[in-house]
Amino acid sequence: MTQQLQITKVRTLKEKPEVAGIPFGSYFTDHMFSMDYSAELGWHNAAIIPYAPLEVSPSAQALHYGQTVFEGLKAYNVDGEVTLFRPDENFKRLNRSLERLSMPKIDEAFALQALLELLKVEHDWVPDGEGQALYVRPFVFANEPYLGVRPAKTYKMLIVLSPVAGYYGAQLNPTSIYVEDSYVRAVRGGVGEVKFGGNYAASLHAQQKAADLGYEQVLWLDGVHQEYVEEVGSMNIFFVRNGELLTPELNGSILPGITRKSLIELAGEMGYTVNEERIHIKDIEDGIKDGSITEVFGAGTAAVVAPVGIMNIHGTDYRINGNEIGEVTQKLYDTLTGIQTGKLEDKNSWVLQVTSTVK
Amino acid sequence: MTQQLQITKVRTLKEKPEVAGIPFGSYFTDHMFSMDYSAELGWHNAAIIPYAPLEVSPSAQALHYGQTVFEGLKAYNVDGEVTLFRPDENFKRLNRSLERLSMPKIDEAFALQALLELLKVEHDWVPDGEGQALYVRPFVFANEPYLGVRPAKTYKMLIVLSPVAGYYGAQLNPTSIYVEDSYVRAVRGGVGEVKFGGNYAASLHAQQKAADLGYEQVLWLDGVHQEYVEEVGSMNIFFVRNGELLTPELNGSILPGITRKSLIELAGEMGYTVNEERIHIKDIEDGIKDGSITEVFGAGTAAVVAPVGIMNIHGTDYRINGNEIGEVTQKLYDTLTGIQTGKLEDKNSWVLQVTSTVK
Numbered sequence: 001m002t003q004q005l006q007i008t009k010v011r012t013l014k015e016k017p018e019v020a021g022i023p024f025g026s027y028f029t030d031h032m033f034s035m036d037y038s039a040e041l042g043w044h045n046a047a048i049i050p051y052a053p054l055e056v057s058p059s060a061q062a063l064h065y066g067q068t069v070f071e072g073l074k075a076y077n078v079d080g081e082v083t084l085f086r087p088d089e090n091f092k093r094l095n096r097s098l099e100r101l102s103m104p105k106i107d108e109a110f111a112l113q114a115l116l117e118l119l120k121v122e123h124d125w126v127p128d129g130e131g132q133a134l135y136v137r138p139f140v141f142a143n144e145p146y147l148g149v150r151p152a153k154t155y156k157m158l159i160v161l162s163p164v165a166g167y168y169g170a171q172l173n174p175t176s177i178y179v180e181d182s183y184v185r186a187v188r189g190g191v192g193e194v195k196f197g198g199n200y201a202a203s204l205h206a207q208q209k210a211a212d213l214g215y216e217q218v219l220w221l222d223g224v225h226q227e228y229v230e231e232v233g234s235m236n237i238f239f240v241r242n243g244e245l246l247t248p249e250l251n252g253s254i255l256p257g258i259t260r261k262s263l264i265e266l267a268g269e270m271g272y273t274v275n276e277e278r279i280h281i282k283d284i285e286d287g288i289k290d291g292s293i294t295e296v297f298g299a300g301t302a303a304v305v306a307p308v309g310i311m312n313i314h315g316t317d318y319r320i321n322g323n324e325i326g327e328v329t330q331k332l333y334d335t336l337t338g339i340q341t342g343k344l345e346d347k348n349s350w351v352l353q354v355t356s357t358v359k
Numbered sequence: 360m361t362q363q364l365q366i367t368k369v370r371t372l373k374e375k376p377e378v379a380g381i382p383f384g385s386y387f388t389d390h391m392f393s394m395d396y397s398a399e400l401g402w403h404n405a406a407i408i409p410y411a412p413l414e415v416s417p418s419a420q421a422l423h424y425g426q427t428v429f430e431g432l433k434a435y436n437v438d439g440e441v442t443l444f445r446p447d448e449n450f451k452r453l454n455r456s457l458e459r460l461s462m463p464k465i466d467e468a469f470a471l472q473a474l475l476e477l478l479k480v481e482h483d484w485v486p487d488g489e490g491q492a493l494y495v496r497p498f499v500f501a502n503e504p505y506l507g508v509r510p511a512k513t514y515k516m517l518i519v520l521s522p523v524a525g526y527y528g529a530q531l532n533p534t535s536i537y538v539e540d541s542y543v544r545a546v547r548g549g550v551g552e553v554k555f556g557g558n559y560a561a562s563l564h565a566q567q568k569a570a571d572l573g574y575e576q577v578l579w580l581d582g583v584h585q586e587y588v589e590e591v592g593s594m595n596i597f598f599v600r601n602g603e604l605l606t607p608e609l610n611g612s613i614l615p616g617i618t619r620k621s622l623i624e625l626a627g628e629m630g631y632t633v634n635e636e637r638i639h640i641k642d643i644e645d646g647i648k649d650g651s652i653t654e655v656f657g658a659g660t661a662a663v664v665a666p667v668g669i670m671n672i673h674g675t676d677y678r679i680n681g682n683e684i685g686e687v688t689q690k691l692y693d694t695l696t697g698i699q700t701g702k703l704e705d706k707n708s709w710v711l712q713v714t715s716t717v718k
Contacts, residue, residue, distance in 0.1 A: 025418070025506025053414040058391055058519050059384070063500050066425035066556035067563070071679055102563040137506060141422050142560075147384025149497060149523060149593055153564050160417050161609030162506060182547030187582040188540055191561045201501075202550045203462040204426070204510050224583050236507055315612020351606040 003035075006047040007113055007121065017126040019163045024302065025135060027277075028161070029125045032294075033118045033159035037104050040249055043157070046110070048118050051160065057145035063150040068197040069097035070139035072301045074164075074259075075119055076249065077128040078342035082119050082354040084136075085340045089258045093139060097194035103140060104178075111138065116160055119354050121224055127163050135164045135302075139197075154358030164302075172333060174309025174323050175298070178215035179281060180206045182341060183315060185230065187223025190231075192253035199255075200234075207233065214311060217298070221254060221281060229279040235258035235298030235306060239284065240328045241275075242292050249276040259299040262350065263332055267349075270335065272328070288318045304340070305333035319357035362394075364473055365406040366480065374454050378486040378522045384494060385521070388484045392477045392497075392518035395464050397649065402516070405469070410519065416504035420511040427556040429498035431660045432617075433453075433523075434478055434713065436487040441478050441713040442637035443495075444699045446471055448617045450621040453497060456553035462499060466698065471496065474518055478713050486522050490696075494523045498556075523661075531692060533668025533682050534657070536591055537574035538640060539565045542675060544589065546582025546614075551589075551612035559593075573631035574671060576657070580640060582612060588638040594657030594665060595619035598632075598643065599687045601651050608635040618658040621709065622691055628706075629694065631687070641673060647677045654685030663699070664692040 010030045017027050036045040062068045072092040076083045091108040098105050115136065119126070126134040129163050138159045142152030183206035185199065186192020192199060203218065210218045219237065222228040230247050231237055236257040239246040245267050264274050278332050287293035289310070296308035307330075309323035320326075325333075338344030339351065369389045376386050388411050395404040421427045430449045435442045450467040457464050474495065478485070485493040497518045501511030513553065515529075545551020552557060562577065569577045578596065581587040588607050591594055595616040599606040604626050609615050618652035623633050646652035647670070655667035668682035679685075684692075695701030698710065 023505075023507060026504075028418060028504070051417065054415055055412040056415040057412055058410065059496075059521075060515050062422060062556075064429050064498055064556055065419075065428055065559035065563075066427055066495070067560040068425055083415065100564060101560055102567055135421070135506070137418075140422055145385075145387070146382075147494070148382060148558050149562070149566070152547055153565065158417050182548055184546050187546040187549070188545050189543030189585070190546070190582070196557070197423055198555070198560060200508050201426040201460055202555065203508070204418050204424075205459055206655070208461055223549070226548070257414075267463060294613065305598060306628035 002117055003044065003046040003110065005117055007117070008047065008049050009048040009121070016125065017163070019129055019132050019165050022163070022165060025226045026162050029161040029163070031121050032119060033114050035157045037155040037157070039153045042050045042104060043104070050076060056143060057084060059145035059147060061142035061144050061146060064147060065142070065149060066198045066201070067101055067142035068139065069094065069101055069103065069104060069257055070137060070195055070197060073136045074133035074301060075126050075136055076133050076341050077126040081356065082123060082126050084340065084352045084354060086258055086262065086350045087115065089261070090138070091193060093256070093258070097196060098140060099337040100191060101196055102192045103142070105159060106243060116357060117355050118159060118161070122161055123355070124164055125161060129165070132163070132165050132241070135162045137162065161304070172325055174307040174320070174325060175217055176215045176310035177217040177219045177308055178213055178222065178312045179219045179314065180210065180297055181221060183328070184222040184226065186221040188252040190223070190253060193255060195255065195271050203233070210345070215310070219311070226280070227280055229281055229284060230254050232298045235300035235303060238296035238297050238299055240261065240326060241287055244273040244275060245279065248279050251278070258350055259301055259304060259336070262336060263299050263305070265348065266349045267332060267333055270331070279355055285313045285318070288320065294321060295329050297329045304337055305329060307359065360416065361406040362403065364476055367406065367408050369409040369478070374523070375484065377522050378488060378491050380525060382520070383523050388481045388522070390477060390480050391520070392473050394516045396514040396516070399510045399652055402463070402465060403437050405473060407480055413515070414501060418501045418504035418506060420505060421500035421502060423506060424501070424508060425557045426460055426462060426501035426511055427498065428453065428460055428462065429496060429554055429556060432495045434503050435492050436494055440715065441482060441485050442701065443647055443711045443713060445617055445709045446474065446508060446711055449497070452554060452615070452617070453499070453714035456555060457499060459550060459553045462501070462514060465516060468600065475716060476715050477518060477520070481520055482714070483593060484520060484696040488524070491524055492523045496521065496614040522692070531666060531684055533610060533666040533679070533684060535574045535669035536576040536578045536667055537569035537572055537671045538578045538580065538673065539569070540580060540585055543582040543585065544579040545613040549582070552609070553616060554601065554614065557690055562592070563635070574669070578670070586639055586641070588643060589613050589659045590621055594659035594662060597622065597658060598646070598652050599654035599655050599685060600646055603632040604633060605634045605636065605638065607638050610637070616659055618660055618663060618695070622664070622708070623692055624660050626691060629690070644672045644677070654688050655679045655682060656688045658690070663696055664688060
């Protein structure tokens with residue numbers, strides 16, 4: 001099943017930017033991975049090609065019915081060795097997303113191999129500054145020019161790469177979140193548990209509302225009762241309650257984050273009890289009031305761990321840990337990023353050495 | 360505020376297809392309308408240009424986060440006069456969709472004027488066969504090359520045209536629908552009440568399931584209780600109960616269809632009582648069993664009115680009116696399509712004469 005991978009290099013390389021100053025996901029490398037799907041040929045045309053505009057039909061289904069899914073992960077520069085963190089988990093989840101959106105699945109092993117080849121070509125783009133990484137964005141969209149509402153018959157998969165300085169800047173400053181009790185992100189039976197592009201478009205209005213009110217992120221409640229905690233913007237959420245970790249259980253509408261999963265495993269190894277539960281927002285409010293909840297943080301690929309300093313619940317602002325990053329949050333951040341950047345031992349074999357794997 | 364409209368015509372016109380044989384939305388005319396938006400310039404570059412592939416960045420936000428909305432309406436050929444049915448309603452709804460998806464609103468009057476100009480250029484493409492029309496698809500998508508999750512700063516609006524023979528073929532054969540009680544389309548607080556592209560991608564999996572089970576369409580239930588009737592695939596749904604019309608009330612998760620609205624108004628004028636209610640699926644099942652519900656039909660732009668002959672409710676198949684089109688359904692279909700195609704008097708001034716308006 002494995003295809004040949006064609007490689008076409010650009011003639012003139014772009015000038016590499018000063019990574020520290022650029023906004024997340026705004027600058028792209030010289031090359032990208034591209035692969036086409038048709039009902040007749042399956043996935044074909046696998047190639048590393050120059051990063052350049054695509055020719056897309058005005059009637060391409062993705063532009064009309066939003067059939068598009070994506071993934072996000074980071075490549076790190078560890079003393080000149082390029083590494084990835086659990087990339088197999090991303091391609092597994094990509095296949096779950098593809099299946100849920102009635103799109104054709106990919107060969108996970110081949111896609112990972114293609115990414116490794118791409119990273120070999122773009123080796124010099126992986127930044128080595130503190131908190132910096134090369135963000136990896138695999139995505140698949142329907143490009144059949146057809147306006148009937150049915151799954152498309154042709155698709156394109158791309159992997160583009162973007163040097164990033166860290167989603168929230170280099171500093172681990174606490175973020176502020178607004179508990180959204182009017183708009184809803186997802187509901188069981190829907191598409192909230194996969195990385196479907198439309199989930200993010202649908203979240204923008206509430207995100208804007210929160211920004212207008214002065215908060216950086218939205219905390220979503222469940223779609224059925226609008227009472228149970230689901231997730232934050234582009235992250236899962238964790239609480240430290242009586243010294244134990246607490247996070248919403250996966251219920252069919254929450255995205256199963258790879259950072260979430262890794263933190264749960266890591267926290268267990270570090271001796272913390274981790275509770276995955278259905279969490280009522282009232283219990284969070286009470287816990288903050290009575291002091292049993294001492295820390296709150298988000299967890300996602302872009303931010304890794306993002307401490308929450310202010311939480312607005314039903315109109316009341318609560319300060320968490322004096323709007324400072326907490327001890328447990330800091331420890332989890334240091335441990336996970338330490339493993340990701342090669343400073344700490346990788347006991348679980350989560351880190352893939354790209355440079356030594358691909359010759 | 361009104362822009363100039365540039366017109367660039369193709370040198371060689373395409374051969375026009377035999378409309379009767381082509382699938383819905385698979386063949387496009389020679390020209391399209393195009394307009395760009397940037398935060399600095401607002402909507403600009405309004406032009407009628409050759410229908411051709413677009414240059415789209417691999418990092419265009421629509422391909423990642425699905426920020427795209429659309430509309431659908433039909434142009435009819437009435438003895439050589441091109442007409443539209445309530446096009447102002449479509450541009451009004453497009454603006455509601457744009458607002459909900461944090462996208463920039465358009466000048467409705469200018470967009471309509473641009474469509475009229477486009478139809479003047481493509482006059483010969485409007486088919487005159489029974490049930491045939493030129494399907495009009497305005498849509499807007501985010502094309503800024505940026506991977507941060509926030510509303511894009513640049514967009515493209517296009518209007519493409521496709522000659523159609525009628526969504527379900529020329530015959531008004533009853534369709535079969537499967538009441539979906541596991542997957543959910545939309546929930547109040549979400550984006551179900553606007554014409555957001557992702558709503559359609561998110562519906563495909565359930566649509567496939569229904570097709571695998573032998574049904575043509577899905578009837579969605581509400582996202583909170585999964586008990587109340589919402590809408591069918593790409594249509595609103597109506598029931599005839601004790602000689603009166605019954606349709607789900609607009610509740611924040613149902614698309615406010617223009618055909619739905621027109622049928623409600625028309626049925627009232629024709630002397631029918633129309634009830635817009637919250638409808639429990641159990642009451643529909645009981646009504647079919649006890650004979651009080653005699654007809655079921657879908658209503659949408661593509662199909663106009665689509666009789667339902669088979670309804671599967673929680674595993675049981677119910678035949679509606681002996682799987683034949685009912686009297687009320689036929690009367691409403693004849694009346695609405697009669698007005699649309701100029702065979703019946705247009706008392707409400709719903710029909711816009713394109714040819715006589717644009718000189």
